[in-house]
Amino acid sequence: MVPTGYPAYARVFHSEGEMRGDIEGGSEPGAVILEALATCLEPRTATPGRCWFAIWEGFGDLPSFGEPGPALLHLPARSYILLTGPVTAAPLMARYHAPALWWPEDRRWAVGGDVDLDSTFVAGDQELISAVLARPELLAVPVAPDTVLSVFPADPT
Numbered sequence: 001m002v003p004t005g006y007p008a009y010a011r012v013f014h015s016e017g018e019m020r021g022d023i024e025g026g027s028e029p030g031a032v033i034l035e036a037l038a039t040c041l042e043p044r045t046a047t048p049g050r051c052w053f054a055i056w057e058g059f060g061d062l063p064s065f066g067e068p069g070p071a072l073l074h075l076p077a078r079s080y081i082l083l084t085g086p087v088t089a090a091p092l093m094a095r096y097h098a099p100a101l102w103w104p105e106d107r108r109w110a111v112g113g114d115v116d117l118d119s120t121f122v123a124g125d126q127e128l129i130s131a132v133l134a135r136p137e138l139l140a141v142p143v144a145p146d147t148v149l150s151v152f153p154a155d156p157t
Contacts (some may be wrong), residue, residue: 002101004145006026006123008041010132011147012037013119013139029113029120031094036137037111037122042087044128047105051087053078054101056115059098073101121147 002009014027029037035100042048057072057079071082080100103110109124121143122132133140 001114001121002110003125006110006125006145008064008121008124008126009143009145009147010129010140011119011143012122012132015139027118028094028098028115031138033089033120034091034098035123036135037132038087040131040135041109041111041130044107044124045087045106049086050105051085051089052105053083053085053090053093053099054104055083055093055097055099057081057101080137096124102124
């Protein structure tokens, strides 16, 4: 969900039920989660005004972006509409859909998830991850960089 190579990682659950395993399936992080993350992330980049946001293009209710349309980011499993803005724009995007992936221009950290997951992952330095874990609004746990979660079944061949 996020790139490897960062010193520390955290998993942020979207609800208590998902953290306990009472709720299965995916959900998007809401504005409260995105606001708390943005508060932690903004001071930990030299480029807070230039952040990249990738929103899954498969949502049927996205607003029209006009022609020629926004840039697309194609990854092996999904394609995303790629938008830019300040880190603080993330909570505002929850009006439509939360970004599945976001990172600042200087790549000091990365945030990633998937529409079919119950959580979002944050990668960055240990100070950032400690700040994420300390936020009372976030149900977060530290995870190893090699934690594997997939919404796609393994290829049996």
